[in-house]
Amino acid sequence: MRFQLTTLFAVASATVAVASPTWAALAAWAKGPGGQPAPLHTSTRPSISCQPHHPSQPPPSPPPRNRVCYVESHNDGVTDDSTYILNALHSCNNGGHVVFAEGLKYTIGTALDLTFLEHIDIDIQSYIQFTNDTTYWQANSFKFIFQNVTSFFKLGGNDVNIYGGGTIDGNGQVWYDLYAANIYTLRPVLIGIDGLHNSILSDLVLRYSPEYYHFVANATNVIFDNINIAGHSTSINVAKNTDGWDTYRSSGLVIQNSVINNGDDCVSFKPNSTDILVQNLWCNGSHGISVGSLGQYKGEYDIVQNVYVFNVSMHNTTDGGRIKVWPNTPSAVSGDLQGGGGSGMVKNITYDTMLIDNVDYAIEVDQCYGQSNLTLCLEFPSPLTITDVLFKNFNGKTSKKYQPEIGTFACSSATVCNNIVASGINVVSPNGTNLAYCLNVPQADLDVTCTTEYLGFN
Numbered sequence: 001m002r003f004q005l006t007t008l009f010a011v012a013s014a015t016v017a018v019a020s021p022t023w024a025a026l027a028a029w030a031k032g033p034g035g036q037p038a039p040l041h042t043s044t045r046p047s048i049s050c051q052p053h054h055p056s057q058p059p060p061s062p063p064p065r066n067r068v069c070y071v072e073s074h075n076d077g078v079t080d081d082s083t084y085i086l087n088a089l090h091s092c093n094n095g096g097h098v099v100f101a102e103g104l105k106y107t108i109g110t111a112l113d114l115t116f117l118e119h120i121d122i123d124i125q126s127y128i129q130f131t132n133d134t135t136y137w138q139a140n141s142f143k144f145i146f147q148n149v150t151s152f153f154k155l156g157g158n159d160v161n162i163y164g165g166g167t168i169d170g171n172g173q174v175w176y177d178l179y180a181a182n183i184y185t186l187r188p189v190l191i192g193i194d195g196l197h198n199s200i201l202s203d204l205v206l207r208y209s210p211e212y213y214h215f216v217a218n219a220t221n222v223i224f225d226n227i228n229i230a231g232h233s234t235s236i237n238v239a240k241n242t243d244g245w246d247t248y249r250s251s252g253l254v255i256q257n258s259v260i261n262n263g264d265d266c267v268s269f270k271p272n273s274t275d276i277l278v279q280n281l282w283c284n285g286s287h288g289i290s291v292g293s294l295g296q297y298k299g300e301y302d303i304v305q306n307v308y309v310f311n312v313s314m315h316n317t318t319d320g321g322r323i324k325v326w327p328n329t330p331s332a333v334s335g336d337l338q339g340g341g342g343s344g345m346v347k348n349i350t351y352d353t354m355l356i357d358n359v360d361y362a363i364e365v366d367q368c369y370g371q372s373n374l375t376l377c378l379e380f381p382s383p384l385t386i387t388d389v390l391f392k393n394f395n396g397k398t399s400k401k402y403q404p405e406i407g408t409f410a411c412s413s414a415t416v417c418n419n420i421v422a423s424g425i426n427v428v429s430p431n432g433t434n435l436a437y438c439l440n441v442p443q444a445d446l447d448v449t450c451t452t453e454y455l456g457f458n
Ligand SMILES: *[C@@H]1O[C@H](CO)[C@@H](O)[C@H](O)[C@H]1NC(C)=O
Pocket: 077, 078, 132, 133, 174
């Protein structure tokens, strides 16, 4: 019989049975500050509600779990704890509660395929850090194909609840520096999701992701609640592409009650993101909440539909509400971000109630993403339609960057854009103007003062 590294507590009855021995690390940890044992404990699963807007499906609320597995740790900040983690997750899969115990430090140095999870609570009370071995990670991280996304681990399955108040740290500095030296460095995203259903991630602190904080692919009915995101570079090399969430081939997602301090999109809806609710976010230093970029890959059909974004406070960002679509001609944002020529549709998107504080463009609709030559963009209009988009109740002040303009509504042709409406836009530039660049979008639909003076795109 294999040595069982995970402690199993059977809590089916009132008695708690210890089914396997404790080990050195847990014993050492148990002598808490002052030599007193700090008791192992489980966190109570938070009860999540989606307010004030509700998603089409109610939040999952599975029955309580029937056993507990504590994850062992080398607790030295260096040695890989992946085997311990996998053992605990396997032992407690299908009905258990896994605890990353308070006071312990866990290190992950192995790419973990966690797509087998079912009916499990993962209680992260402590601190988890990924190793800084960039050579290992670039060779072994999971590949998501889309936009060269890779991840430290791949989370998937059904009925997975992750909470506990702990911290997950991507050790990003080494990646920020490496990316500055070579833009083709494959930086892992911190939380890589592929095929996750009926699950909730809540009460987590995420720090120093090498790239995006979440890439959410092939997910349905997943809620993110009370996630605190931050991470900056301490060198001259900026932490780039640190999007809060990127959603892809997913539907029925809720992202709410979270604080995001980052350096790229706060939330971004990539191809085939439908039925998504975003509410009560505070974003600082980002690129705003974006639909797209879409149309990057020729021959693909991208859909973003039925998205509601409510009550976002946007500080120090390039954009508030944004829609970015590649033109129908090869274009480049940078060497590692190129595309154009894809088709698809953006439909039924609402941005409702946004506070604008030092934002370059409160609203940016841009069908020429990655193409600085506007003439060229207009020669090859995008085959990706944008219909039924509403921006309403925007308040505040933009930055000076595009003063006197506060936004831009630029469609590559009138035939591909329909019913783009802005109402209740009480946003001014620092000198009090509320102009916006309008191209192929009628002034009558926009509660801004249209001008034809093009000042550029973000
Ligand atoms: C990587 O982490 C190891 C172990 O913590 C440390 O000794 C080393 O200095 C780190 N290397 C870099 C480049 O940060």
